[in-house]
Amino acid sequence: MSIRRKITSMFTSLTAAITILLSVLVYFFTKQYVESNFFHRMEVRAGVAGRAKFEANDSSLLFYNEMREKHLQRLPDEKEFVFNALPSLGSLDSIGVPSGAAFRSKLSQNKKVQFRKGDVYYYAILYEHQNKPYSIVLSASDEEGAAILFELKRNLIVGVLVAIAVVYIMSLMISKEVADPIRHIIQNVRKITASNLHLRLISKNSRGETAALTQTFNDMLDRLETSFETQNNFLNKAAHELRTPLTAIIGEAELALEKPRGSEDYTRALKIIAREAEQLEHLTSSLLELAQAGYSSKEAFMxxxxxxxxxxxxxxxxxxxxxxxxxxxxxxxxxxxxxxxxxxxxxxxxxxxxxxxxxxxxxxxxxxxxxxxxxxxxxxxxxxxxxxxxxxxxxxxxxxxxxxxxxxxxxxxxxxxxxxxxxxxxxxxxxxxxxxxxxxxxxxxxxxxxxxxxxxx
Missing domain, CATH: 3.30.565.10 (Histidine kinase-like ATPase, C-terminal domain)
Structure with a gap:
């Protein structure tokens, strides 16, 4: 995978993960708040219903009902049930309350209980009037809260998709900015061969990692060029140094063989040949030692x-x-x-x-x-x-x-x-x-x- 694709996928994946996590948290806490707020409204209406039922006379009952209708918004599908003492399991089952035994136990211990079954919310309180316990059970549907949560969910999904798309496009642009200098370096490096080691990379930026990378490549090219030049000079000079004694040896031998000569001439020629051969042997030994010294330390006995x-x-x-x-x-x-x-x-x-x-x-x-x-x-x-x-x-x-x-x-x-x-x-x-x-x-x-x-x- 190319650097550009890696950067794009990493940015997009990270943004998607963070955005989805934040959206889930927003939806979760909003749902908790909506449910808590709806139960609070049910608690208020249950209290008003108890006062209207047990503490108001005929004139005040009309006042309570009028106030409740004017100032307390009626809940969707609202139903009120009043039971003497704790409601029986049959009564609870008749109004759709599940797990009646658990409901009665919580109501007895906490004096109030709230729960939700599907789209229906239930809220119950124990109300005492003239030392007699009564149970007031309220059920309703939170259509407004459901609409809010549905709209929130839709907006969050759209927001996440838009954010991912925007980040993906931005990641492509950023990764292009990051990868282009590297691609430029790669293209230029591929153009450099042994025949044009004099070429150097040019960095568009004077600072940063790409400039440092370019300078590192140029330094390496300097060393390679120097190494090639040194090698060529070495070969040329070695050939020259080897040719000099060989030329002298061949020249003396040819001169001695041109025509018959005296013993002194042959002796002089052989001395010259011996001297040049000795120099050639010394030079060859030196070159061999120089080459052998290039072995790694693992190859040399230490x-x-x-x-x-x-x-x-x-x-x-x-x-x-x-x-x-x-x-x-x-x-x-x-x-x-x-x-x-x-x-x-x-x-x-x-x-x-x-x-x-x-x-x-x-x-x-x-x-x-x-x-x-x-x-x-x-x-x-x-x-x-x-x-x-x-x-x-x-x-x-x-x-x-x-x-x-x-x-x-x-x-x-x-x-x-x-x-x-x-x-x-x-x-x-x-x-x-x-x-x-x-x-x-x-x-x-x-x-x-x-x-x-x-x-x-």
Whole structure:
């Protein structure tokens, strides 16, 4: 069911239920009032009838009858019955009173009784005259009250139907106002494909939920467009980086095979081919690691490990690959609670991430001192890597995690631009945060925050 139909049906159903309930209550209380008022009129006429029957002499009887006819409206089908003491069951049955025994019991206890049988109302009182009890029973039909209730019922039914119709029409109009912006968004979203991701949704309202929904879609389209552009750039740059060593290898091989050459020429060609093949292997391995780092945490084997021990392991690896490094491990900020050094992670992936970060610090600081320190806060273990190298231009910091991106001041340094994107993916895989701050010719600070494993009490 569409939103428009849901809104219309909900409004109409709710209004119908409320209107019908109110109409039933109005009819019920009006009926109660009409019956109560009619019984009150019968009570007055019964009292007048008793006085006229027992307390008036001939002259006053004429006066009572005259007053009753002039000022007390005679009730439709009014009948008066006077009985000595309590009326017998036979007498009650003869005048149409049902349940005579119950009638006599209530009249005896309460001195008066009232009830209704169909359209006929009965009212009876016990009247004492000269210490003798008499029963005065009055019966009548409330034609006026019945007409009022019939008219009220008809008006209420018509009113309910009119109210439902009006609310239904208004609900259609309101639901159209609510659904049209959403329908407009849906139509525009369906027009956007991979070939025209530059298109954006336009909101007719500057505020409200539809404006927020439009902005959310536009933000998502921004991310999708950026992702597509990044993917295309990645593929183009990857193809270029892979083609360069392959071209050199093929060129040297073809040159060596053009004509017979001396052993020195063949040796030189093979060295070039070996060097380019090594670069190709390194680049391919880096791309493979970058792709593997995109796996979910469920696919990567996680275990509890101490971050300080892992960093010392990385230091030993760098000492082996970069013998001239000046990496200093600063452990002064280690927490007293050792559990704050324990993180959940994949040892090999974290080693790869920190090795890339520290090797970059060594490379771009030209083997000057690099400081690695550890400290913690309430929830995270924070590893900081500081170097005193060439730094990164401020306007290029936002691109450092793009695959194959290299800062404008790094052209004289060997590299492919995949180390930091790889490190960022690995840190994100471990629910961590990788942050950079840098100044040109002053150095770079890298902060890695990893949540430590909390020990349950």
């Amino acid at each position: 275990t509890d490990l101490r971050i300080d021990e892992l960093l010392f392991s990385v230091k030993r690896l760098i000492d082996f690959t970069e013998p001239g490094n000046h990496v200093q491990m600063n452990m002064e900020g280690l927490p007293e609670a050792e559990y704050k050094l324990v993180v959940s992670g994949n040892t090999n992936l974290l080693k790869l991430a920190f090795a890339n970060i520290i090797q970059n610090a060594c490379k771009y600081s030209e083997m000057r001192q690099v400081d690695v320190s550890i400290h913690t806060d309430d929830t995270h273990c924070i590893i900081t890597v500081n170097d005193h190298g060439i730094g990164i231009p401020e306007n290029e910091l936002k691109y450092i995690f793009d695959p194959f991106f290299r800062a404008s001041n790094t052209s004289s340094y060997k590299g492919y631009g995949v180390g930091l994107p790889l490190a960022q993916k690995i840190i994100r895989l471990h629910r961590g945060i990788l942050e950079f701050s840098s100044k040109v010719n002053e150095g770079t600070e890298v902060r890695v925050s990893l949540p430590f494993v909390e020990i349950s009490n």
